[in-house]
Amino acid sequence: MNTIKSFLVDHTKLKEGIYISRIDGDCVTYDLRFCRPNTGILLDNAALHTTEHMLATFFRNSEISGSVVYFGPMGCQTGFYLIVRDSVSPEKVLEVLKDCLVKVMEYEGEVFGASAEECGNYRNLDLNFAKRTCGAYLSVIEGLENIMEYE
Ligand SMILES: [Zn+2]
Numbered sequence: 001m002n003t004i005k006s007f008l009v010d011h012t013k014l015k016e017g018i019y020i021s022r023i024d025g026d027c028v029t030y031d032l033r034f035c036r037p038n039t040g041i042l043l044d045n046a047a048l049h050t051t052e053h054m055l056a057t058f059f060r061n062s063e064i065s066g067s068v069v070y071f072g073p074m075g076c077q078t079g080f081y082l083i084v085r086d087s088v089s090p091e092k093v094l095e096v097l098k099d100c101l102v103k104v105m106e107y108e109g110e111v112f113g114a115s116a117e118e119c120g121n122y123r124n125l126d127l128n129f130a131k132r133t134c135g136a137y138l139s140v141i142e143g144l145e146n147i148m149e150y151e
Contacts, residue, residue, distance in 0.1 A: 009150050011037040016140045017148040018094065026086045027069055030093060030147070034137045035078040042077040043133060049073075049121065050111055050130035051104070052080070057112040058100040064088050090147040098142060104134040 006021055014037050022029040035041045043051070056071045059082070067085040074080060084093055111125045119125075 019148050019150050027083050028086050030082040033079040037078055046124050046126045047129040047133045050125045051133045053111055053113045054104045054130045055100055058103045062096050064096050101134040101138040105131050
């Protein structure tokens with residue numbers, strides 16, 4: 001078997017942050033690492049799931065909405081993948097990401113897509129978990145001016 005590229009990154013040395021992991025044609029994959037790997041600190045499912053609903057909706061309503069290909073959680077529960085067309089600069093992605101995190105933190109109302117028609121597990125959503133998760137991640141990336149690089 002060929003080892004997939006993301007397994008070649010040494011996860012024991014990774015810190016929280018935002019990294020570019022792959023470029024496939026015009027699609028750039030950003031790894032949004034909310035938690036430092038293998039520390040036992042994980043996003044529980046409700047936090048992961050609600051953050052997915054909220055950030056996906058805000059990304060798809062942002063100024064780069066037409067260039068967002070995919071947003072979804074990492075199976076290891078330590079972050080998310082965001083795939084954006086290369087017509088958007090990494091600096092712009094970072095700026096929009098910060099803006100979307102603030103929008104989640106300031107949001108009051110129903111979680112987006114919280115119904116049996118719209119979601120496969122709609123009872124497993126809690127806005128406060130998403131706010132806490134996005135607030136913690138914003139404090140990690142708010143000082144960054146550009147994307148971090150994997151060593
Ligand atoms: Zn859902």
